[in-house]
Amino acid sequence: MRTPPPVPEPAATGPVAGVDDVVDAKAALRARLRTARRDRSPARRAAESAAAVEHLWAWLGPRVAAATADGTAPVVATVLPMATEPDTGGLRARLLAAGARVLVPVIEPERRLSWASWHPGVATARAANAPVDEPVSERLGTDALAAATAVVMPALAVAEDGMRLGQGGGYYDRFLAELPRSVPTVALVFEDELLPAGAIPAEPTDRPVDGVVTAAGLRWV
Numbered sequence: 001m002r003t004p005p006p007v008p009e010p011a012a013t014g015p016v017a018g019v020d021d022v023v024d025a026k027a028a029l030r031a032r033l034r035t036a037r038r039d040r041s042p043a044r045r046a047a048e049s050a051a052a053v054e055h056l057w058a059w060l061g062p063r064v065a066a067a068t069a070d071g072t073a074p075v076v077a078t079v080l081p082m083a084t085e086p087d088t089g090g091l092r093a094r095l096l097a098a099g100a101r102v103l104v105p106v107i108e109p110e111r112r113l114s115w116a117s118w119h120p121g122v123a124t125a126r127a128a129n130a131p132v133d134e135p136v137s138e139r140l141g142t143d144a145l146a147a148a149t150a151v152v153m154p155a156l157a158v159a160e161d162g163m164r165l166g167q168g169g170g171y172y173d174r175f176l177a178e179l180p181r182s183v184p185t186v187a188l189v190f191e192d193e194l195l196p197a198g199a200i201p202a203e204p205t206d207r208p209v210d211g212v213v214t215a216a217g218l219r220w221v
């Protein structure tokens, strides 16, 4: 008796890739990017972060000033970074000096985010499910950012088509699903984390970012 021919293996990538393939491809990419982040020296991290913040501020500084002049209190979301992430310290200092309110994420159940005001000296605690610090003060919903001047997003990488790869929790995708499109979103990453279009596989729940800023400049995608 003849055995039937083997069923062909599904392609790992390409237009017919299933959701599982996309999840696997994202996991492999995350592992590579996390290793590169661990290998980046503190001096390089500091230099790239400062240069990226400079580029971001050339766009954001005037927007914050314009909001203040309009009588609209400027609000900007960013993060308290992990040791391997781009440093947002310079950005937060400039925002506060310019009179903006700085909101940072707080992890809630069901992989949702709430937001809390940050200023130097605010009491923080380590999040239960991720190695990030969070203010322990009052938590605000997404509506606190509905008229924000900008949301500066963490990412492990961004592609030139705007697709973002995060830490894998889907926290920011759930948040972006509730954020009005009128709020500009800019991902802050290291220079070698800006990847060619198509390099980050998309799931239906992924919403692209509007821009990406690195030490090389701010680019709208």
Ligand SMILES: Nc1nc2c(c(=O)[nH]1)N(C=O)[C@@H](CNc1ccc(C(=O)N[C@@H](CCC(=O)O)C(=O)O)cc1)CN2
Pocket: 079, 080, 081, 082, 085, 105, 106, 107, 129, 130, 131, 132, 154, 155, 166, 167, 168, 169, 170, 171, 172
């Ligand atoms: N600074 C910062 N805050 C943030 C985020 C972020 O990406 N950066 N998040 C964006 O969504 C949320 C937190 N989600 C996170 C989920 C996983 C890991 C993470 O690094 N996990 C690694 C390492 C674990 C470890 O070192 O203990 C891992 O799972 O391998 C980080 C943040 C909200 N706050």
Ligand SMILES: Nc1ncnc2c1ncn2[C@@H]1O[C@H](COP(=O)(O)OP(=O)(O)OP(=O)(O)O)[C@@H](O)[C@H]1O
Pocket: 023, 026, 164, 165, 166, 167, 168, 169, 170, 171, 172, 173, 174, 177, 203, 205, 206
């Ligand atoms: N809006 C959503 N509603 C329900 N589930 C979602 C939503 N967004 C994402 N998810 C789920 O979360 C999982 C992780 O998402 P994804 O890989 O895009 O995370 P990420 O953007 O890298 O992480 P993060 O936003 O936390 O930095 C997805 O596989 C998806 O199943």
